[in-house]
Amino acid sequence: MPLTGGPGRGGHAAPGTGAPVRRRGIPDATVARLPVYHRVLTSLAERRVGVVSSDELARASGVTSAKLRKDLSHLGSYGTRGVGYDVEYLVYQIARELGLTQDWPVVIVGVGNLGHALAGYGGFASRGFRVVGLLDADPVRIGEVVVAGGEPVVVRPLADLEALVAECGVTIGVIATPAAAAQPVCDRLVGAGVTSILNFAPAVLVAPPEIGIRKVDLAVELQILAFHEQRKLGPAAVTA
Template sequence: MSPVRPTRSAAASAQHGRVIPDATVARLPLYHRALSSWVDAGISTASSEELAAACGVSSAKLRKDLSHLGSYGTRGVGYDVRFLAYQIARELGLTQPWGVVIVGAGNLGQALVAYRGFASRGFEVVGLLDAHPDVIGQVLGSPEAPIAVGPMSALEPLVASGRAHIGVVATPAEAAQDVCDRLVSAGIRSILNFAPAVLTVPEAVEVRKVDLAVELQILAFHEQRRAEMQDPSMDPESLGEAIYA
Protein backbone atom coordinates (compact mmCIF):
# COMPACT_ATOMS: atom_id res chain seq x y z
CA MET A 1 0.00 0.00 0.00
CA SER A 2 1.42 3.37 -0.91
CA PRO A 3 0.25 6.97 -0.56
CA VAL A 4 -0.81 8.82 -3.68
CA ARG A 5 0.55 12.03 -2.21
CA PRO A 6 2.68 12.91 0.81
CA THR A 7 0.66 12.69 3.98
CA ARG A 8 0.43 15.46 6.51
CA SER A 9 0.91 13.33 9.61
CA ALA A 10 4.00 15.30 10.57
CA ALA A 11 2.13 18.59 10.41
CA ALA A 12 -0.84 17.16 12.29
CA SER A 13 1.38 15.76 15.02
CA ALA A 14 3.21 19.07 15.27
CA GLN A 15 -0.07 20.58 16.44
CA HIS A 16 0.25 18.30 19.47
CA GLY A 17 3.83 19.39 20.17
CA ARG A 18 5.75 16.70 18.28
CA VAL A 19 6.51 15.64 14.74
CA ILE A 20 6.08 12.01 13.71
CA PRO A 21 7.65 11.15 10.33
CA ASP A 22 5.40 9.59 7.72
CA ALA A 23 7.64 6.50 7.53
CA THR A 24 7.12 5.96 11.26
CA VAL A 25 3.36 6.38 10.91
CA ALA A 26 3.40 3.70 8.20
CA ARG A 27 5.05 1.23 10.60
CA LEU A 28 2.89 1.94 13.65
CA PRO A 29 0.06 -0.36 12.45
CA LEU A 30 2.57 -3.21 12.21
CA TYR A 31 3.65 -2.67 15.81
CA HIS A 32 0.06 -2.41 16.95
CA ARG A 33 -0.95 -5.63 15.21
CA ALA A 34 1.91 -7.58 16.79
CA LEU A 35 1.26 -6.13 20.24
CA SER A 36 -2.48 -6.81 19.99
CA SER A 37 -1.82 -10.46 19.14
CA TRP A 38 0.44 -10.70 22.19
CA VAL A 39 -2.21 -9.13 24.40
CA ASP A 40 -4.65 -11.80 23.19
CA ALA A 41 -2.02 -14.46 23.92
CA GLY A 42 -1.53 -13.19 27.47
CA ILE A 43 2.03 -11.91 26.92
CA SER A 44 2.67 -9.01 29.28
CA THR A 45 6.15 -7.76 28.35
CA ALA A 46 8.37 -7.82 25.27
CA SER A 47 11.80 -6.53 24.38
CA SER A 48 12.48 -4.21 21.48
CA GLU A 49 14.31 -7.07 19.76
CA GLU A 50 11.25 -9.34 20.03
CA LEU A 51 8.85 -6.70 18.76
CA ALA A 52 11.19 -5.69 15.95
CA ALA A 53 11.58 -9.31 14.82
CA ALA A 54 7.81 -9.81 14.85
CA CYS A 55 7.39 -6.76 12.60
CA GLY A 56 10.32 -7.35 10.26
CA VAL A 57 12.28 -4.23 11.20
CA SER A 58 15.53 -3.61 13.04
CA SER A 59 15.41 -3.00 16.78
CA ALA A 60 17.18 0.34 16.25
CA LYS A 61 14.46 1.48 13.84
CA LEU A 62 11.77 0.28 16.23
CA ARG A 63 13.24 2.20 19.16
CA LYS A 64 13.58 5.32 17.04
CA ASP A 65 9.97 5.03 15.87
CA LEU A 66 8.66 4.60 19.41
CA SER A 67 10.77 7.50 20.66
CA HIS A 68 8.51 9.80 18.64
CA LEU A 69 5.58 8.70 20.81
CA GLY A 70 7.30 8.97 24.17
CA SER A 71 9.38 6.81 26.49
CA TYR A 72 7.45 3.62 27.21
CA GLY A 73 10.19 1.02 27.63
CA THR A 74 12.04 0.01 30.80
CA ARG A 75 15.71 -0.91 30.58
CA GLY A 76 16.22 -4.57 31.38
CA VAL A 77 12.47 -5.26 31.31
CA GLY A 78 11.23 -4.14 27.91
CA TYR A 79 7.81 -2.82 27.00
CA ASP A 80 4.52 -3.33 28.77
CA VAL A 81 2.67 -4.93 25.87
CA ARG A 82 -0.85 -3.83 26.77
CA PHE A 83 0.17 -0.27 27.62
CA LEU A 84 2.24 0.19 24.46
CA ALA A 85 -0.55 -1.27 22.32
CA TYR A 86 -2.93 1.29 23.82
CA GLN A 87 -0.52 4.19 23.27
CA ILE A 88 -0.03 3.27 19.61
CA ALA A 89 -3.78 2.76 19.16
CA ARG A 90 -4.38 6.21 20.62
CA GLU A 91 -1.80 7.76 18.29
CA LEU A 92 -3.41 6.04 15.29
CA GLY A 93 -6.88 7.14 16.32
CA LEU A 94 -8.03 3.59 16.99
CA THR A 95 -9.49 4.30 20.42
CA GLN A 96 -12.67 5.53 18.73
CA PRO A 97 -14.82 3.86 16.06
CA TRP A 98 -14.61 4.99 12.43
CA GLY A 99 -17.38 4.59 9.91
CA VAL A 100 -16.45 3.41 6.42
CA VAL A 101 -18.53 3.82 3.27
CA ILE A 102 -17.61 1.60 0.31
CA VAL A 103 -18.55 2.73 -3.19
CA GLY A 104 -18.71 -0.12 -5.68
CA ALA A 105 -20.58 -3.37 -4.99
CA GLY A 106 -18.74 -5.52 -7.51
CA ASN A 107 -16.54 -8.47 -6.62
CA LEU A 108 -14.04 -6.30 -4.76
CA GLY A 109 -16.67 -4.33 -2.88
CA GLN A 110 -18.41 -7.54 -1.85
CA ALA A 111 -15.14 -9.02 -0.60
CA LEU A 112 -14.37 -5.88 1.39
CA VAL A 113 -17.76 -5.69 3.05
CA ALA A 114 -17.48 -9.36 4.05
CA TYR A 115 -14.02 -8.88 5.59
CA ARG A 116 -14.30 -9.41 9.33
CA GLY A 117 -11.03 -7.70 10.16
CA PHE A 118 -12.53 -4.22 9.92
CA ALA A 119 -14.75 -4.53 12.98
CA SER A 120 -12.01 -6.03 15.13
CA ARG A 121 -9.84 -2.99 14.40
CA GLY A 122 -12.48 -0.38 15.11
CA PHE A 123 -13.85 0.18 11.60
CA GLU A 124 -17.54 -0.25 10.84
CA VAL A 125 -18.83 -0.47 7.28
CA VAL A 126 -21.82 1.86 7.48
CA GLY A 127 -22.63 1.92 3.79
CA LEU A 128 -22.13 -0.04 0.56
CA LEU A 129 -23.24 2.02 -2.42
CA ASP A 130 -23.49 1.44 -6.15
CA ALA A 131 -24.95 3.18 -9.18
CA HIS A 132 -26.12 0.00 -10.93
CA PRO A 133 -29.86 -0.65 -10.45
CA ASP A 134 -29.39 -4.43 -10.61
CA VAL A 135 -27.35 -4.58 -7.39
CA ILE A 136 -29.14 -1.92 -5.35
CA GLY A 137 -31.10 -3.60 -2.59
CA GLN A 138 -29.04 -6.79 -2.54
CA VAL A 139 -28.00 -7.87 0.94
CA LEU A 140 -24.28 -8.63 1.15
CA GLY A 141 -21.61 -8.94 3.81
CA SER A 142 -21.11 -11.54 6.49
CA PRO A 143 -24.00 -13.32 8.25
CA GLU A 144 -23.08 -11.44 11.43
CA ALA A 145 -23.14 -8.03 9.73
CA PRO A 146 -25.33 -8.06 6.61
CA ILE A 147 -25.65 -4.82 4.69
CA ALA A 148 -27.96 -3.82 1.85
CA VAL A 149 -26.49 -2.11 -1.20
CA GLY A 150 -27.73 1.45 -1.35
CA PRO A 151 -27.97 3.95 -4.22
CA MET A 152 -25.41 6.70 -4.71
CA SER A 153 -28.04 9.20 -3.60
CA ALA A 154 -27.59 7.83 -0.08
CA LEU A 155 -23.98 9.05 0.10
CA GLU A 156 -24.56 12.67 1.06
CA PRO A 157 -27.11 11.94 3.83
CA LEU A 158 -24.84 9.20 5.20
CA VAL A 159 -21.86 11.54 5.46
CA ALA A 160 -24.00 14.40 6.78
CA SER A 161 -25.27 12.13 9.57
CA GLY A 162 -21.71 11.84 10.89
CA ARG A 163 -21.63 8.06 10.52
CA ALA A 164 -19.18 7.89 7.59
CA HIS A 165 -15.63 9.17 8.05
CA ILE A 166 -13.61 7.21 5.49
CA GLY A 167 -14.50 6.49 1.88
CA VAL A 168 -13.38 3.44 -0.09
CA VAL A 169 -13.32 3.51 -3.89
CA ALA A 170 -13.89 -0.01 -5.23
CA THR A 171 -15.06 0.89 -8.73
CA PRO A 172 -13.57 0.42 -12.20
CA ALA A 173 -10.87 2.94 -13.11
CA GLU A 174 -13.11 4.97 -15.40
CA ALA A 175 -15.55 5.73 -12.58
CA ALA A 176 -13.01 6.30 -9.81
CA GLN A 177 -12.43 10.04 -10.20
CA ASP A 178 -16.14 10.85 -10.35
CA VAL A 179 -16.73 8.76 -7.22
CA CYS A 180 -13.79 10.43 -5.50
CA ASP A 181 -15.13 13.89 -6.38
CA ARG A 182 -18.50 12.99 -4.97
CA LEU A 183 -16.99 11.64 -1.75
CA VAL A 184 -15.00 14.83 -1.30
CA SER A 185 -18.01 17.00 -2.11
CA ALA A 186 -20.03 15.11 0.50
CA GLY A 187 -17.40 15.88 3.14
CA ILE A 188 -15.14 12.81 3.17
CA ARG A 189 -11.50 13.75 3.83
CA SER A 190 -9.89 10.28 3.94
CA ILE A 191 -10.11 7.93 0.95
CA LEU A 192 -8.79 4.43 0.31
CA ASN A 193 -8.53 3.82 -3.43
CA PHE A 194 -8.58 0.30 -4.87
CA ALA A 195 -9.20 1.47 -8.44
CA PRO A 196 -6.24 1.35 -10.87
CA ALA A 197 -6.30 5.11 -11.29
CA VAL A 198 -4.53 8.12 -9.82
CA LEU A 199 -7.05 10.35 -8.07
CA THR A 200 -6.84 14.13 -7.97
CA VAL A 201 -8.00 15.58 -4.66
CA PRO A 202 -7.79 18.88 -2.77
CA GLU A 203 -4.85 19.48 -0.44
CA ALA A 204 -6.92 18.76 2.66
CA VAL A 205 -7.87 15.24 1.51
CA GLU A 206 -5.75 12.15 2.19
CA VAL A 207 -5.70 9.31 -0.35
CA ARG A 208 -4.14 5.90 0.13
CA LYS A 209 -3.85 3.64 -2.88
CA VAL A 210 -3.94 -0.16 -2.98
CA ASP A 211 -2.90 -1.57 -6.36
CA LEU A 212 -2.44 -5.34 -6.28
CA ALA A 213 -1.26 -5.46 -9.89
CA VAL A 214 1.57 -3.03 -9.13
CA GLU A 215 2.62 -5.09 -6.11
CA LEU A 216 2.69 -8.23 -8.26
CA GLN A 217 4.79 -6.44 -10.86
CA ILE A 218 7.29 -5.45 -8.17
CA LEU A 219 7.49 -9.07 -7.04
CA ALA A 220 7.99 -10.11 -10.67
CA PHE A 221 10.93 -7.69 -10.87
CA HIS A 222 12.59 -9.34 -7.87
CA GLU A 223 11.87 -12.82 -9.21
CA GLN A 224 13.57 -11.90 -12.47
CA ARG A 225 16.59 -10.49 -10.64
CA ARG A 226 16.92 -13.70 -8.61
CA ALA A 227 16.71 -15.80 -11.77
CA GLU A 228 19.42 -13.69 -13.41
CA MET A 229 21.68 -14.07 -10.36
CA GLN A 230 21.26 -17.84 -10.39
CA ASP A 231 22.00 -18.00 -14.11
CA PRO A 232 24.01 -14.93 -15.25
CA SER A 233 23.84 -16.15 -18.84
CA MET A 234 20.06 -15.84 -18.86
CA ASP A 235 18.72 -13.16 -21.17
CA PRO A 236 15.84 -11.20 -19.55
CA GLU A 237 14.05 -11.22 -22.90
CA SER A 238 14.22 -15.01 -23.06
CA LEU A 239 12.77 -15.16 -19.55
CA GLY A 240 9.91 -12.97 -20.69
CA GLU A 241 9.34 -15.18 -23.73
CA ALA A 242 9.19 -18.22 -21.45
CA ILE A 243 6.62 -16.51 -19.24
CA TYR A 244 4.38 -15.50 -22.14
CA ALA A 245 4.81 -18.73 -24.11
Protein backbone atom coordinates in the same frame (compact mmCIF):
# COMPACT_ATOMS: atom_id res chain seq x y z
CA MET B 1 -10.92 -6.17 22.19
CA PRO B 2 -8.05 -5.05 24.39
CA LEU B 3 -7.78 -1.64 22.80
CA THR B 4 -9.74 0.04 25.54
CA GLY B 5 -7.39 -0.87 28.35
CA GLY B 6 -6.00 2.22 30.04
CA PRO B 7 -2.46 3.08 31.08
CA GLY B 8 -2.20 1.47 34.49
CA ARG B 9 1.10 3.18 35.03
CA GLY B 10 1.93 6.74 35.85
CA GLY B 11 3.74 9.81 34.69
CA HIS B 12 4.99 8.96 31.23
CA ALA B 13 4.81 12.42 29.67
CA ALA B 14 5.81 15.88 30.81
CA PRO B 15 2.55 17.26 32.13
CA GLY B 16 3.09 20.75 33.45
CA THR B 17 6.71 21.53 32.68
CA GLY B 18 7.24 24.46 30.40
CA ALA B 19 9.67 22.37 28.35
CA PRO B 20 8.92 21.81 24.66
CA VAL B 21 6.97 18.55 24.80
CA ARG B 22 7.94 17.78 21.17
CA ARG B 23 4.69 16.13 19.92
CA ARG B 24 3.76 16.22 16.24
CA GLY B 25 6.09 15.19 13.51
CA ILE B 26 6.41 11.44 13.72
CA PRO B 27 8.51 10.42 10.68
CA ASP B 28 6.53 8.96 7.78
CA ALA B 29 8.68 5.84 7.81
CA THR B 30 7.72 5.27 11.43
CA VAL B 31 4.02 5.86 10.80
CA ALA B 32 4.11 3.27 8.02
CA ARG B 33 5.47 0.67 10.46
CA LEU B 34 3.16 1.38 13.40
CA PRO B 35 0.32 -0.71 11.91
CA VAL B 36 2.70 -3.68 11.76
CA TYR B 37 3.69 -3.34 15.41
CA HIS B 38 0.05 -2.89 16.29
CA ARG B 39 -0.95 -6.10 14.55
CA VAL B 40 1.84 -8.13 16.16
CA LEU B 41 1.08 -6.69 19.60
CA THR B 42 -2.61 -7.45 19.22
CA SER B 43 -1.84 -11.05 18.43
CA LEU B 44 0.51 -11.22 21.45
CA ALA B 45 -2.24 -9.79 23.65
CA GLU B 46 -4.66 -12.43 22.38
CA ARG B 47 -2.14 -15.07 23.41
CA ARG B 48 -2.05 -13.52 26.89
CA VAL B 49 1.56 -12.34 26.59
CA GLY B 50 2.03 -9.59 29.17
CA VAL B 51 5.46 -8.16 28.35
CA VAL B 52 7.75 -8.11 25.31
CA SER B 53 11.28 -6.90 24.82
CA SER B 54 12.19 -4.75 21.85
CA ASP B 55 14.19 -7.70 20.58
CA GLU B 56 11.21 -10.09 20.55
CA LEU B 57 8.77 -7.56 19.14
CA ALA B 58 11.25 -6.51 16.47
CA ARG B 59 11.87 -10.08 15.37
CA ALA B 60 8.14 -10.78 15.14
CA SER B 61 7.65 -7.58 13.14
CA GLY B 62 10.52 -8.18 10.75
CA VAL B 63 12.61 -5.17 11.74
CA THR B 64 15.75 -4.65 13.81
CA SER B 65 15.42 -3.91 17.51
CA ALA B 66 17.29 -0.62 17.07
CA LYS B 67 14.76 0.53 14.52
CA LEU B 68 11.87 -0.58 16.68
CA ARG B 69 13.10 1.31 19.74
CA LYS B 70 13.79 4.37 17.64
CA ASP B 71 10.26 4.19 16.22
CA LEU B 72 8.63 3.79 19.62
CA SER B 73 10.74 6.59 21.07
CA HIS B 74 8.89 8.98 18.78
CA LEU B 75 5.64 8.18 20.58
CA GLY B 76 7.05 8.56 24.08
CA SER B 77 8.77 6.50 26.74
CA TYR B 78 6.37 3.62 27.12
CA GLY B 79 8.81 0.86 28.04
CA THR B 80 10.57 -0.12 31.25
CA ARG B 81 14.35 -0.44 31.19
CA GLY B 82 15.55 -3.87 32.15
CA VAL B 83 12.04 -5.28 31.60
CA GLY B 84 10.50 -4.46 28.24
CA TYR B 85 7.12 -3.18 27.09
CA ASP B 86 3.73 -3.93 28.65
CA VAL B 87 1.81 -5.40 25.71
CA GLU B 88 -1.66 -4.06 26.56
CA TYR B 89 -0.31 -0.63 27.35
CA LEU B 90 1.77 -0.37 24.20
CA VAL B 91 -0.98 -1.66 21.93
CA TYR B 92 -3.21 1.05 23.37
CA GLN B 93 -0.64 3.80 22.89
CA ILE B 94 0.00 2.83 19.28
CA ALA B 95 -3.73 2.56 18.62
CA ARG B 96 -4.21 6.00 20.10
CA GLU B 97 -1.42 7.44 18.00
CA LEU B 98 -2.87 5.92 14.83
CA GLY B 99 -6.30 7.19 15.77
CA LEU B 100 -7.75 3.70 16.21
CA THR B 101 -9.26 4.45 19.60
CA GLN B 102 -11.71 6.64 17.79
CA ASP B 103 -14.68 5.35 15.87
CA TRP B 104 -14.18 5.73 12.13
CA PRO B 105 -17.39 5.37 10.14
CA VAL B 106 -16.53 4.55 6.51
CA VAL B 107 -18.54 4.08 3.33
CA ILE B 108 -17.54 1.67 0.59
CA VAL B 109 -18.63 2.66 -2.90
CA GLY B 110 -18.72 -0.19 -5.39
CA VAL B 111 -19.87 -3.55 -4.13
CA GLY B 112 -18.42 -5.91 -6.71
CA ASN B 113 -15.95 -8.65 -5.82
CA LEU B 114 -13.47 -6.21 -4.32
CA GLY B 115 -16.13 -4.30 -2.40
CA HIS B 116 -17.39 -7.56 -0.95
CA ALA B 117 -13.85 -8.60 -0.05
CA LEU B 118 -13.20 -5.29 1.70
CA ALA B 119 -16.52 -5.35 3.56
CA GLY B 120 -15.78 -8.84 4.80
CA TYR B 121 -12.17 -8.11 5.67
CA GLY B 122 -11.76 -8.79 9.37
CA GLY B 123 -8.90 -6.34 9.67
CA PHE B 124 -11.24 -3.38 9.26
CA ALA B 125 -13.65 -3.93 12.12
CA SER B 126 -10.95 -5.05 14.55
CA ARG B 127 -9.18 -1.74 14.04
CA GLY B 128 -12.05 0.60 14.68
CA PHE B 129 -13.28 1.05 11.14
CA ARG B 130 -17.03 0.65 10.96
CA VAL B 131 -18.66 0.12 7.57
CA VAL B 132 -21.79 2.26 7.85
CA GLY B 133 -22.62 2.17 4.17
CA LEU B 134 -22.27 0.04 1.06
CA LEU B 135 -23.24 1.89 -2.10
CA ASP B 136 -23.56 0.77 -5.68
CA ALA B 137 -24.80 2.26 -8.94
CA ASP B 138 -26.07 -1.07 -10.26
CA PRO B 139 -29.80 -1.56 -9.43
CA VAL B 140 -29.49 -5.33 -9.26
CA ARG B 141 -27.06 -5.05 -6.35
CA ILE B 142 -29.28 -2.75 -4.27
CA GLY B 143 -30.87 -4.46 -1.29
CA GLU B 144 -28.31 -7.22 -0.89
CA VAL B 145 -27.33 -7.77 2.71
CA VAL B 146 -23.59 -8.03 3.30
CA VAL B 147 -22.06 -8.86 6.66
CA ALA B 148 -19.39 -6.28 7.43
CA GLY B 149 -17.62 -6.39 10.76
CA GLY B 150 -20.22 -8.79 12.14
CA GLU B 151 -23.07 -6.44 11.33
CA PRO B 152 -25.49 -6.83 8.44
CA VAL B 153 -25.28 -3.89 6.03
CA VAL B 154 -27.72 -3.37 3.18
CA VAL B 155 -26.39 -2.27 -0.21
CA ARG B 156 -27.95 1.09 -1.01
CA PRO B 157 -28.20 3.16 -4.19
CA LEU B 158 -25.52 5.74 -4.92
CA ALA B 159 -28.22 8.40 -4.53
CA ASP B 160 -28.11 7.84 -0.77
CA LEU B 161 -24.46 8.90 -0.53
CA GLU B 162 -24.85 12.50 0.61
CA ALA B 163 -27.51 11.70 3.21
CA LEU B 164 -25.49 8.80 4.58
CA VAL B 165 -22.29 10.82 4.91
CA ALA B 166 -24.12 13.62 6.71
CA GLU B 167 -26.13 11.32 8.93
CA CYS B 168 -23.23 9.13 10.12
CA GLY B 169 -20.51 11.76 10.12
CA VAL B 170 -18.46 9.85 7.58
CA THR B 171 -14.99 11.31 6.94
CA ILE B 172 -13.39 8.38 5.10
CA GLY B 173 -14.61 6.94 1.79
CA VAL B 174 -13.38 3.79 0.08
CA ILE B 175 -13.67 3.54 -3.71
CA ALA B 176 -13.91 0.03 -5.15
CA THR B 177 -15.65 0.81 -8.42
CA PRO B 178 -14.49 0.20 -11.99
CA ALA B 179 -11.95 2.75 -13.23
CA ALA B 180 -14.43 4.83 -15.20
CA ALA B 181 -16.69 5.45 -12.22
CA ALA B 182 -13.94 6.37 -9.78
CA GLN B 183 -13.54 10.09 -10.50
CA PRO B 184 -17.25 10.97 -10.44
CA VAL B 185 -17.62 9.00 -7.22
CA CYS B 186 -14.61 10.82 -5.78
CA ASP B 187 -16.18 14.17 -6.67
CA ARG B 188 -19.43 13.24 -4.97
CA LEU B 189 -17.64 11.99 -1.85
CA VAL B 190 -15.74 15.27 -1.61
CA GLY B 191 -18.91 17.24 -2.24
CA ALA B 192 -20.65 15.31 0.51
CA GLY B 193 -17.95 16.28 2.99
CA VAL B 194 -15.61 13.28 3.04
CA THR B 195 -12.02 14.41 3.66
CA SER B 196 -10.03 11.17 3.17
CA ILE B 197 -10.32 8.73 0.30
CA LEU B 198 -8.86 5.27 -0.15
CA ASN B 199 -8.85 4.38 -3.84
CA PHE B 200 -8.71 0.76 -5.04
CA ALA B 201 -9.85 1.59 -8.59
CA PRO B 202 -7.17 1.57 -11.29
CA ALA B 203 -7.48 5.31 -11.87
CA VAL B 204 -5.57 8.39 -10.72
CA LEU B 205 -7.98 10.68 -8.88
CA VAL B 206 -7.84 14.43 -8.67
CA ALA B 207 -9.22 16.24 -5.66
CA PRO B 208 -8.55 19.46 -3.74
CA PRO B 209 -5.21 19.41 -1.90
CA GLU B 210 -6.83 19.34 1.54
CA ILE B 211 -8.36 15.95 0.73
CA GLY B 212 -6.18 13.00 1.74
CA ILE B 213 -6.05 10.42 -1.03
CA ARG B 214 -4.24 7.11 -0.95
CA LYS B 215 -4.22 4.73 -3.87
CA VAL B 216 -3.84 0.98 -3.54
CA ASP B 217 -2.71 -0.71 -6.74
CA LEU B 218 -3.18 -4.44 -6.38
CA ALA B 219 -0.64 -5.10 -9.14
CA VAL B 220 2.23 -2.91 -7.93
CA GLU B 221 3.46 -5.43 -5.40
CA LEU B 222 3.27 -8.14 -8.02
CA GLN B 223 5.48 -6.06 -10.30
CA ILE B 224 8.07 -5.49 -7.60
CA LEU B 225 8.02 -9.22 -6.94
CA ALA B 226 8.60 -9.92 -10.63
CA PHE B 227 11.47 -7.43 -10.63
CA HIS B 228 13.26 -9.29 -7.86
CA GLU B 229 12.36 -12.66 -9.36
CA GLN B 230 13.97 -11.58 -12.62
CA ARG B 231 17.11 -10.56 -10.76
CA LYS B 232 17.23 -13.96 -9.06
CA LEU B 233 16.99 -15.82 -12.35
CA GLY B 234 19.98 -13.85 -13.59
CA PRO B 235 20.01 -10.77 -15.78
CA ALA B 236 21.84 -12.57 -18.57
CA ALA B 237 18.61 -14.32 -19.51
CA VAL B 238 16.99 -10.95 -20.10
CA THR B 239 19.65 -9.08 -22.01
CA ALA B 240 19.76 -11.89 -24.56
